[in-house]
Amino acid sequence: MSLLDVRDLTVTYAGGAAAVRGVDLGLEAGQKLGIAGESGCGKSTLALALLRLLPSGTRIGGEILLDGEDVLTMKWGRLRAVRWAGASIVFQGAMHSLNPVHRIGDQIAEPLLLHRKATPAGARRKAGELLEQVGLPAARAADHPHELSGGQRQRVMIAMALACDPMLIVADEPTTALDVMIQAQILRLIEQLVADQDVGLIMISHDLAVLADTCDRLAVMYAGRVVEEGPARQVYEDARHPYARALSAAFPRIGDPASRFAPRGLAGDPPDPSALPAGCTFHPRCPVALESCAVDDQPLRVAGPERRAACVRVAQDAAEEPGGHVPPEEARRTTS
Ligand SMILES: Nc1ncnc2c1ncn2[C@@H]1O[C@H](COP(=O)(O)OP(=O)(O)OP(=O)(O)O)[C@@H](O)[C@H]1O
Numbered sequence: 001m002s003l004l005d006v007r008d009l010t011v012t013y014a015g016g017a018a019a020v021r022g023v024d025l026g027l028e029a030g031q032k033l034g035i036a037g038e039s040g041c042g043k044s045t046l047a048l049a050l051l052r053l054l055p056s057g058t059r060i061g062g063e064i065l066l067d068g069e070d071v072l073t074m075k076w077g078r079l080r081a082v083r084w085a086g087a088s089i090v091f092q093g094a095m096h097s098l099n100p101v102h103r104i105g106d107q108i109a110e111p112l113l114l115h116r117k118a119t120p121a122g123a124r125r126k127a128g129e130l131l132e133q134v135g136l137p138a139a140r141a142a143d144h145p146h147e148l149s150g151g152q153r154q155r156v157m158i159a160m161a162l163a164c165d166p167m168l169i170v171a172d173e174p175t176t177a178l179d180v181m182i183q184a185q186i187l188r189l190i191e192q193l194v195a196d197q198d199v200g201l202i203m204i205s206h207d208l209a210v211l212a213d214t215c216d217r218l219a220v221m222y223a224g225r226v227v228e229e230g231p232a233r234q235v236y237e238d239a240r241h242p243y244a245r246a247l248s249a250a251f252p253r254i255g256d257p258a259s260r261f262a263p264r265g266l267a268g269d270p271p272d273p274s275a276l277p278a279g280c281t282f283h284p285r286c287p288v289a290l291e292s293c294a295v296d297d298q299p300l301r302v303a304g305p306e307r308r309a310a311c312v313r314v315a316q317d318a319a320e321e322p323g324g325h326v327p328p329e330e331a332r333r334t335t336s
Pocket residue numbers: 013014015017019037038039040041042043044045046055092206273
């Protein structure tokens with residue numbers, strides 16, 4: 001059984017924004033999955049849906065099986081137990097989400113006490129241990145958030161996420177606001193913790209290069225859908241979907257001075273999730289669109305070993321290969 005199995009997840013906000021539209025994802029224990037995509041493509045919505053943290057009035061469909069249990073149908077008591085202890089989130093903008101009037105040790109200890117995982121004295125001790133685990137002296141537990149740098153605060157957020165030994169950590173843009181040196185330290189720290197504790201990691205970023213460096217697999221989202229998914233390096237270096245290719249080309253490559261001086265971008269803006277274009281939602285911006293793309297939507301389909309992409313051109317390539325027919329169920333799933 002997979003640690004996480006997301007099936008046909010849809011999220012529509014009360015105002016009608018279809019932020020997530022039929023996402024299938026899977027993750028094994030100890031595996032790191034990166035989710036990339038432009039601003040507004042639904043990354044944070046997907047992360048919040050995993051723990052039912054979306055505002056009331058939001059419509060959610062599909063299944064989110066965490067260790068075999070559907071998060072979407074859990075009773076509130078069970079859901080409260082699963083948050084932090086089953087899965088925890090390092091929120092986007094985490095540096096501002098610590099409570100300024102409480103000492104950081106108390107904030108790390110809070111989930112331990114809420115989940116009755118420790119006595120007050122035990123929780124204080126564990127908070128000190130967690131701080132040391134993320135590279136801060138235990139004595140910093142007595143500090144308030146304003147006494148820490150941005151990178152140190154981000155370490156505290158990671159310590160909080162680890163407090164109840166979750167099976168899954170979702171990190172939403174954990175390093176976006178940090179300078180490159182601290183960003184590299186935090187990424188190595190997350191990698192180390194995942195390897196040591198065999199937890200699953202979902203890391204969200206608009207930065208494909210960071211994800212390709214950190215994660216085993218990579219899913220690229222566009223307008224609420226996963227449009228490409230596969231081994232992280234392969235998706236970054238040889239994307240099959242035109243949007244994933246454009247996103248990847250937007251990052252300069254180390255050792256390739258030409259790309260440094262001429263990183264390529266993508267014209268236009270992502271579509272409004274309340275008024276999505278018909279057909280393939282990427283067609284108004286796609287440099288290789290066919291006439292049929294304005295009408296026909298494309299499901300994810302096999303695009304190579306362990307790879308999927310949602311593009312008619314991938315379908316054409318697959319059909320031209322010997323034995324290239326793709327069964328519909330196989331095409332629908334992204335990760336197994
Ligand atoms: N609470 C909300 N109510 C209504 N619409 C929302 C809400 N939160 C997000 N949206 C919309 O849903 C879409 C997806 O937003 P989301 O925050 O998931 O994007 P994102 O990929 O995380 O972007 P970013 O990279 O900027 O963080 C956007 O169009 C956004 O405007």
